[in-house]
Amino acid sequence: MVQNAAMDILSGDSKAPGAKLARLVMGACAVPYSAVARLRRWAYRMGVLASHSAAAPVISIGNITTGGTGKTPMVAWVVKHLQQQGRRPAILTRGYKAVGGLSEEAELLKALTGAEVVVQGDRVAGAAAAVAMGADVCVMDDGFQHLRLRRDFNMVLLDATRPVGTLHCPPCGLLREGLWAIRDAQAVVLTRCDLADEAALAAMERRVRAAAPAAAVARAVHRPVAVIDEAGTRRGTDALAGRRVLAFCGLGNRGAFFRTLEGLGAVLAGTVSLGDHAAYSRAGLAGLEARASAAGAEALITTEKDYVKLARLGQGGTLWRLAVEIRFVAGERELTPKLDAAVSR
Secondary structure, three states: OHHHHHHHHHHOOOOOOOHHHHHHHHHHHHHHHHHHHHHHHHHHHHOOOOOEOOOOOEEEEEEOEOOOOOHHHHHHHHHHHHHHOOOOEEEEEOOOOOEOOEOHHHHHHHHHHOOEEEEOOOHHHHHHHHHHOOOOEEEEEOOOOOOOEOOOEEEEEEEOOOOHHHOOOOOOOOEOOOHHHHHHOOEEEEEOHHHOOHHHHHHHHHHHHHHOOOOEEEEEEEEEEEEEOOOOOEEOHHHHOOOEEEEEEOOOOHHHHHHHHHHOOOEEEEEEEOOOOOOOOHHHHHHHHHHHHHOOOOEEEEEHHHHHHHHOOOOOOOEEEEEEEEEEEEOHHHHHHHHHHHHHO
C-alpha cells in the first residue's frame, strides 16, 4: 500500500493535500539524478565503461519508466515472432523479486512461449548461458538500462496512459531516464493505446519522434484474448459481461487492468491494488476470498502474472485470470523489418 501511494504521488495521480507540494520539493533533486543517468549512458557509449558482446544477437525490450508498460506480453510477442522465423530464442531476465529462486515473469514467459528462460542478474553471464543452451538469439527482458551487455536492437515501451509530459526523474517522478535516452532505441512502442485519447497519443508520438528520429514508432494494445476459470478452462472474454467480480493485481499500472475489465462488461464489486510484483500468502488469499464473498462477487479475477504465484499456494475457490496479448494497431510494418535485419546481422 505504501508503494502504491508513493507511485500515485510521483505519477501525479494523487490529488491528496500535500502531494503537489511533495513533488515540488523533490523536483530539485531530479536534476542531479538526470545528470548522473546521462553521464552513465555517455560513458558506455564512448567506451569509458566496458560493455560486452554476446555470441548471438541480443534484442532488448525495456522502458524508461518505473512501473508496468507491458514488457512481458511484448517479450512473448518478440519471441514468438523469432520462432516463426525459424530462430531459437532464449529469454534473459533478472528475476526481480524472485522468491526461492522462482520468478513469476520467468514462469509466465516460459508458459507463454516454450522458450528457455535464463534468470540471472548478470545479463552478460546470462547471455553466455543461453548460447550454451543452444540459443541463437537472446531476448533481454527489461534491459534498456543494462548497458554492460551490448544489444543489436533496442525496443523501448512507453505507456500511453502516462503522458511523457507528466513524468520526471526520481525522486519526483517515474522516469528511470529522461526522454533523451530513447535516442539509443531502434524502436519505440506506445502501449495501451486503446486507453488513451487520440490527442494525447499524437502529442506523445511527436515527442518520441523528436527525441529518436531514426527509431520506428508503433502503437500497440493489450488485447484480452481469454478468461481462464478455476478449472483451467479457457472461455471467451464475453464470460465477464454482467458478471460481478472482485479484481486484484500487483502491477505497476493496476488502473489499466481494472479499466480493461470494465471495458469487457465486468461489474467490479471491488478492486484491490497490491504493490508491483506483490508476494502472496495463503492468509492473504483467504482475505481476498472473504472480501469477495462479503461484496457479493461471483469470482475473484487477476492477471496471469499474479496467478503464477497464486498457483503455488494450491488455492481453492473461484479464482479467474485474464489472458492478454500484445497486438499492434500501427507501425508494425516499419518495426518488424528493422527487428529482422538486426537479428540477421
